[in-house]
Structure formats: structure tokens, C-alpha cells
Amino acid sequence: MEKISITLPDGKALEAEAGAPLSDTIKSIGMGLFRDSIAAMWNGVQVDLSYQPAESGALKVITSKSPEAVEIIRHSTAHLMAQAVTELFPGTLLTIGPVIDNGFYYDFDSKHAFSPEDFEVIEKRMAVLAAQDIPVVRSEKPRLEAIQYFKEAAHAEPYKVELLEGWDSASVSFYTQGSFSDLCRGPHVPSTGKLKHFKLLSVAGAYWRGDVKRPMLQRVYATAFTSKEQLEAHLFQIEEAKRRDHRKLGRELDYFHFDENSPGMIFWHARGWGLYQNLMNYVRAKLSRNGYIEVRTPEVVDIGLFTKSGHVGNYSHNMFFTESENRKYVIKPMNCPCHIEVFNQGLKSFRDLPLRIAEFGKCHRNELAGTMHGLMRVRGFTQDDAHIFCAEDQIASEVAAFCKLLQEVYADFGFHDIVVKLSDRPPQRVGDDAVWDKAEEALRQACAAAGMTYELNPGEGAFYGPKLEFTLRDSLGREWQCGTIQVDFNLPRLLGAEYVGSDSGRHHPVMLHRAILGSLERFIGILIEHFAGDLPMWVNPQQVRILPVSEKYLDICREIEGKIRDAGFACEVDGRNEKIGFKIREGEKDKVPYLFIVGEKEAGSGQVSVRKRKDGDLGSFALDAILEKFRFEVSRKGRTDAAA
RNA sequence: GCCCAAAUAGCUCAGAGGUAGAGCACUUCCUUGGUAAGGAAGAGGUCUCGGGUUCAAUUCCCGAUUUGGGCUCCA
Numbered sequence: 001m002e003k004i005s006i007t008l009p010d011g012k013a014l015e016a017e018a019g020a021p022l023s024d025t026i027k028s029i030g031m032g033l034f035r036d037s038i039a040a041m042w043n044g045v046q047v048d049l050s051y052q053p054a055e056s057g058a059l060k061v062i063t064s065k066s067p068e069a070v071e072i073i074r075h076s077t078a079h080l081m082a083q084a085v086t087e088l089f090p091g092t093l094l095t096i097g098p099v100i101d102n103g104f105y106y107d108f109d110s111k112h113a114f115s116p117e118d119f120e121v122i123e124k125r126m127a128v129l130a131a132q133d134i135p136v137v138r139s140e141k142p143r144l145e146a147i148q149y150f151k152e153a154a155h156a157e158p159y160k161v162e163l164l165e166g167w168d169s170a171s172v173s174f175y176t177q178g179s180f181s182d183l184c185r186g187p188h189v190p191s192t193g194k195l196k197h198f199k200l201l202s203v204a205g206a207y208w209r210g211d212v213k214r215p216m217l218q219r220v221y222a223t224a225f226t227s228k229e230q231l232e233a234h235l236f237q238i239e240e241a242k243r244r245d246h247r248k249l250g251r252e253l254d255y256f257h258f259d260e261n262s263p264g265m266i267f268w269h270a271r272g273w274g275l276y277q278n279l280m281n282y283v284r285a286k287l288s289r290n291g292y293i294e295v296r297t298p299e300v301v302d303i304g305l306f307t308k309s310g311h312v313g314n315y316s317h318n319m320f321f322t323e324s325e326n327r328k329y330v331i332k333p334m335n336c337p338c339h340i341e342v343f344n345q346g347l348k349s350f351r352d353l354p355l356r357i358a359e360f361g362k363c364h365r366n367e368l369a370g371t372m373h374g375l376m377r378v379r380g381f382t383q384d385d386a387h388i389f390c391a392e393d394q395i396a397s398e399v400a401a402f403c404k405l406l407q408e409v410y411a412d413f414g415f416h417d418i419v420v421k422l423s424d425r426p427p428q429r430v431g432d433d434a435v436w437d438k439a440e441e442a443l444r445q446a447c448a449a450a451g452m453t454y455e456l457n458p459g460e461g462a463f464y465g466p467k468l469e470f471t472l473r474d475s476l477g478r479e480w481q482c483g484t485i486q487v488d489f490n491l492p493r494l495l496g497a498e499y500v501g502s503d504s505g506r507h508h509p510v511m512l513h514r515a516i517l518g519s520l521e522r523f524i525g526i527l528i529e530h531f532a533g534d535l536p537m538w539v540n541p542q543q544v545r546i547l548p549v550s551e552k553y554l555d556i557c558r559e560i561e562g563k564i565r566d567a568g569f570a571c572e573v574d575g576r577n578e579k580i581g582f583k584i585r586e587g588e589k590d591k592v593p594y595l596f597i598v599g600e601k602e603a604g605s606g607q608v609s610v611r612k613r614k615d616g617d618l619g620s621f622a623l624d625a626i627l628e629k630f631r632f633e634v635s636r637k638g639r640t641d642a643a644a
Numbered sequence: 645g646c647c648c649a650a651a652u653a654g655c656u657c658a659g660a661g662g663u664a665g666a667g668c669a670c671u672u673c674c675u676u677g678g679u680a681a682g683g684a685a686g687a688g689g690u691c692u693c694g695g696g697u698u699c700a701a702u703u704c705c706c707g708a709u710u711u712g713g714g715c716u717c718c719a
Binding site: 205212522583600 | 645646647648649655675676677678679680681682692709710711712713714715716717718719
């Protein structure tokens with residue numbers, strides 16, 4: 001038998017017989033390693049443990065502790081789930097079962113409507129199949145033969161046939177465990193006994209191949225991990241996300257509600273509106289300091305303007321319309337055409353550029369009924385929107401300045417992990433390709449100038465121009481796309497925006513559409529979940545609540561409340577006829593950052609007893625001293641460094 | 645818009661083809677208190693809406709609306 005040489009990661013080389021499975025080699029290294037092995041890397045490519053190398057090469061064993069392991073485990077668990085489902089619900093057709101972030105899913109076409117009640121039964125069957133430690137065997141078939149196989153009545157799988165017909169490889173691989181066989185590239189675990197820590201999570205409809213016109217399948221979501229601890233940590237994370245759900249906290253904190261009378265629109269309550277205004281005023285001050293002017297334009301606008309701008313042609317499926325006296329109007333879905341109307345008032349010179357026009361403009365978009373989600377996806381929302389009208393040679397510096405401002409703002413909220421994506425031309429768009437070339441190149445250059453790396457998002461640009469998108473990561477590691485800047489050579493031309501250049505000729509300005517928070521509503525939702533409702537003092541609509549120890553001290557509490565409000569802090573008195581312990585409990589439940597307790601001791605000394613949320617009793621302070629502390633806390637915002 | 649599910653008191657949720665239930669919240673009274681729940685009494689529901697089946701429907705069936713989980717779309 002011919003010998004080959006197998007190099008291990010530490011540089012050592014083993015001799016093995018050509019064509020012997022890798023599992024034999026791994027056994028020869030150590031039975032402990034073999035027991036813990038899941039798959040292998042052969043010359044940098046993931047393979048099964050059964051892989052039989054014919055020539056010398058490099059081997060790395062993938063064990064349950066390897067970073068690659070969890071993906072393989074999930075993929076194999078998807079097969080295990082499919083096996084359990086087809087055994088329990090005969091006639092169920094298989095489609096695809098990919099690994100996704102934090103888990104996997106499998107799409108089934110079944111007469112049985114899956115519900116969470118089925119999960120336990122399926123999990124139990126999976127556990128039984130895993131306990132049987134059924135070998136998972138790889139085999140190859142010519143593709144055309146595989147198509148024939150899936151056309152036979154005994155194992156008819158029309159979705160698999162469609163998949164296979166779309167490929168062009170000569171041969172395809174199958175993985176078989178017991179009576180169950182699925183088309184798959186692999187690699188997989190060597191036997192079902194390796195699959196121990198899994199959980200079915202939810203079921204929902206999903207179109208075959210994501211196409212609205214194709215059949216609706218049932219997608220079962222599940223997850224799997226290499227250890228019990230990791231699975232439990234993940235399930236805890238899911239619970240934590242539920243606990244932080246901004247819809248739940250928004251109701252508990254009396255921030256807002258949704259109403260059957262206006263689906264997808266927010267009814268802000270006093271506290272939520274206070275938060276909203278804090279946020280808006282903060283951004284307003286930032287913009288003002290960075291050379292923006294603020295305007296206000298109408299929400300109901302003649303349809304003609306939005307037809308000329310291309311919105312009616314490209315965006316009408318998302319727009320609300322109305323009419324009056326035989327005139328048709330749109331409820332504006334974006335502010336840009338209105339800002340061009342502002343720009344167009346009076347003749348502009350190149351000396352007026354860049355002109356940065358900001359608006360907290362309320363927009364309405366007629367989102368599909370099934371897409372609404374709390375504050376995150378609504379039909380009426382307000383962007384921290386602005387349009388920068390500039391000359392072509394100002395794009396790079398304007399984009400760079402915007403990126404800096406955006407990073408400052410995110411840092412104030414404690415977000416530092418920001419991902420940048422560049423979305424280029426979509427299939428449906430306005431403007432010549434030459435103009436798109438220019439716009440996309442300008443963004444690439446601006447990124448380079450700002451020292452930012454970006455990922456490419458092909459074909460995801462707006463219909464009028466390419467964009468940069470800024471995604472932040474919250475405390476649960478979830479990503480939220482918030483900020484954006486979009487280069488637009490098209491709208492100014494379509495709506496006749498011009499300025500007089502230094503050559504006395506007329507030129508169309510370039511327009512940069514940009515937002516930092518995105519939508520104020522959505523950003524509030526993100527903040528609530530990120531902070532689990534414990535908003536930092538500087539944006540919190542509640543800052544101080546004064547609790548009289550008994551009703552005797554109500555008057556002095558009112559006096560202190562007035563002083564705190566004069567100092568610019570939100571303050572209220574809980575004057576209810578309750579014991580102090582009860583009012584403290586309520587204050588904590590309402591997540592008020594500071595509770596002041598005032599009784600006989602304080603009434604005499606002119607001090608307040610301070611209780612800080614999460615930290616508890618801080619002791620007594622003179623009012624001025626504690627207000628000074630507040631000023632510091634508010635001024636440093638989300639920054640953790642000492643300099644503020 | 646599509647698939648599946650849900651809708652009972654302000655909130656969280658039980659419930660059964662035959663007069664509607666709990667806890668918390670709310671109101672009133674007692675209590676005037678020191679760092680996460682003092683006590684008593686009381687009020688509160690067209691069981692989302694519209695049809696149908698039935699002697700009888702909040703409960704079963706059909707439709708609508710809204711909400712939830714996804715898909716598609718997206719700030």
C-alpha cells in the first residue's frame with residue numbers, strides 16, 4: 001500500500017496509508033482527540049472525518065472546541081431535525097436547511113401545520129435518533145441520476161429536483177443517516193451521537209426561494225451548540241431580549257402606545273415625548289454647531305413635485321395619497337424634494353455652498369401591513385434628516401465631516417462598534433450610468449479620506465444614488481442600521497436646483513442625503529432595548545423623583561422640586577399617601593435615575609437623601625452639590641473617559 | 645401583501661356551549677411612615693367587530709380589524 005505524509009498544525013508529520021480515512025489517522029494520534037472530533041480541515045478545506053486522502057497534505061482536526069465546530073453541528077442538527085420531522089409527519093417535503101446567525105432553520109412543505117406544541121415531540125424524536133448514534137454517511141451521485149432519484153415516487157422531492165436542475169456540477173453529494181437521506185455539500189458530523197445540545201425555537205411562513213409568487217413553506221427555526229452551557233447562554237439571551245422588548249418597556253414606562261385607529265403610527269405619551277424632545281434637541285444642537293440650518297416643510301404636497309422627483313414612479317407602492325378640490329397630493333415619504341424647493345428660493349452662488357439644510361421632518365410611508373414592528377418599523381416617523389447641497393469637489397470633505405459627526409453622536413450614546421456598508425446602484429433607478437459611476441467613486445474616495453473600511457452591498461442603493469450605511473451594535477450584540485449618507489446627482493437636476501459658479505455659469509449642485517440616528521422613533525426603540533429601559537440621565541425623560549417620607553413634608557418637597565426644575569432637570573414629586581418603602585419600590589420600577597427622600601432629617605438640614613438607580617442609597621447631599629453632580633453626569637453623556 | 649397564531653377588567657393572564665374569574669393597578673377610608681409591597685372596603689367587562697350554526701355563542705364556524713412570529717420590503 002502506498003504511503004502518504006500527513007502534516008499536523010504543530011508541524012509534525014505522520015505517515016498513513018493512501019486512501020485510509022482521516023478518522024484512522026486521528027485515532028492513531030489519540031483516542032481522546034478522536035472522540036472529540038467532529039470534522040477535519042484537509043489542506044484548508046473542511047471535510048468529513050471519513051475523507052480518504054490519496055496524497056500527502058495538511059490535517060487539522062475540528063473538535064467541539066474549534067471555532068468551525070458550531071456551524072457543522074448546526075448543519076448536522078438541521079438534518080437531524082429534518083429526519084425527525086419526516087418520520088413524524090410522513091409526506092413532508094424537504095427544501096433547504098441552512099445555518100444562520102445563532103442557529104439554523106429548515107423549510108418544509110407539509111400538510112401538517114407546525115406549532116410550538118410540536119416542538120417537544122420533534123425534539124424528543126431528535127434525541128432518540130441522536131442516542132442511536134446513527135452513522136452519517138457521505139455518498140456521491142451524478143447530478144442527473146440524483147434528479148431521477150428525486151423524481152421516483154418512493155422519494156419524490158420536487159424542491160430538490162428544482163435545486164438540482166439549477167446547478168451545473170456533474171456530481172452531487174448526499175448524506176444518509178438511517179432511512180433519511182438529504183442532498184448536501186457537507187461536511188457533517190460522523191454520527192448523530194455528536195448532536196446533543198439543540199432547541200427548536202419558532203415556526204413561521206417563508207416563501208420558497210424568497211419569492212412572493214412561489215409556495216409558502218413552513219420554516220422551523222432552531223439552534224444548536226457544542227456545549228450545554230452555550231445553548232443555555234443563548235436561550236438566556238433570547239429571554240433577555242424579550243425582557244428588554246421596547247414595546248413592553250414602552251408601555252410599562254408610559255412612553256407611548258399603538259392604537260387600532262392608526263396602525264403603524266405612534267401615540268407618544270408625556271414621558272416618551274420628553275425623551276423624543278431630549279433626543280431631538282441634542283441632535284439639533286449638534287447640527288447647529290456643525291454648520292447646518294434647520295427648516296420645516298409641509299407634509300402634504302402636490303403630487304407633481306414628487307412625480308418630477310421620480311418618487312411617484314419609483315416609490316409609489318410605499319406612499320400615501322390624498323386629494324382635495326380635484327388636486328392630488330402625496331403625504332411626503334421623504335423630505336428631499338421639499339428641501340430642493342427651499343434651495344430654489346433665491347439665486348444661489350457657489351459661495352453659498354455647501355448649504356446644509358436640516359429638518360426633523362415627519363414622513364409617512366405606507367408599509368405593508370405585516371411589516372410593522374413597534375417603534376422599529378412604523379408608517380409615520382421623523383428622520384434627523386438633512387440635505388447638503390455642494391459642489392462636486394466638496395463631496396469628499398463633506399462626507400468625511402459627516403462621518404466624524406456621526407461617530408461623535410454614536411459615542412455619546414456609548415456606541416463604538418460601527419460597521420460601514422457601501423450600497424451601489426440598484427436595478428430600478430434614475431440617472432445615467434456615467435453619473436452613477438461618479439457618485440459611487442465619490443463615496444469610495446470619501447471613505448478612504450475618512451480612513452474607514454467598508455463592506456460592499458451590491459445593488460442596494462436608493463433609486464437616486466449610492467449610499468453609505470452605518471450599522472451599530474447594541475449591548476446584546478444585535479446590529480441596527482441607523483445612519484446613512486447618499487450621494488445624489490439626479491434629484492437636483494430633476495427638480496431644477498442650480499447655483500451660479502465662479503465661471504458665472506449655472507450648475508446643478510450635488511445633493512447629499514444624510515441622517516445620523518435614522519428615524520428618531522426607531523432610534524428610541526434601539527436605546528430602550530440597548531439600555532433595558534435604564535436610559536442614561538442625559539436623555540432620560542425622568543431624572544429625579546422626590547419622595548416625601550410622609551405627607552407632612554409634601555410642601556418642602558414641592559419647594560425642592562421647583563429648584564430642581566429651575567436648574568433644568570426633570571423632576572416630579574410622589575405625593576401619594578403611601579409608605580416610603582412602597583414609593584421607593586415604585587420609583588425603582590419606573591426606572592427613575594435618582595430618587596430623593598425627604599423627611600424630618602432633611603427638612604431640618606436643607607439636604608436631600610439621594611438614592612441612585614441600581615446603586616441604592618448614596619447618603620445625604622446639599623441640593624446644590626447634587627445638582628452639580630448631575631450637570632457633570634449630563635455633560636459627559638456616554639463617554640467613559642475622564643475628559644468630558 | 646403572504647403564511648401561521650392570538651384577541652376576556654387599565655396591565656399580566658385563567659376559564660367554560662347555559663348569570664364572568666385571579667393577581668397587580670384604580671377609588672374611598674384607616675394609617676403618617678426612613679431606603680423595593682401597611683390594613684380594610686369598593687368600583688370596574690357588549691369577553692375586538694360583523695355575520696352564521698344553536699332553544700342558548702364570549703366559547704363552535706365564516707369574514708373583518710388589530711397585534712405577534714416570520715417571509716417580502718425597509719429608517
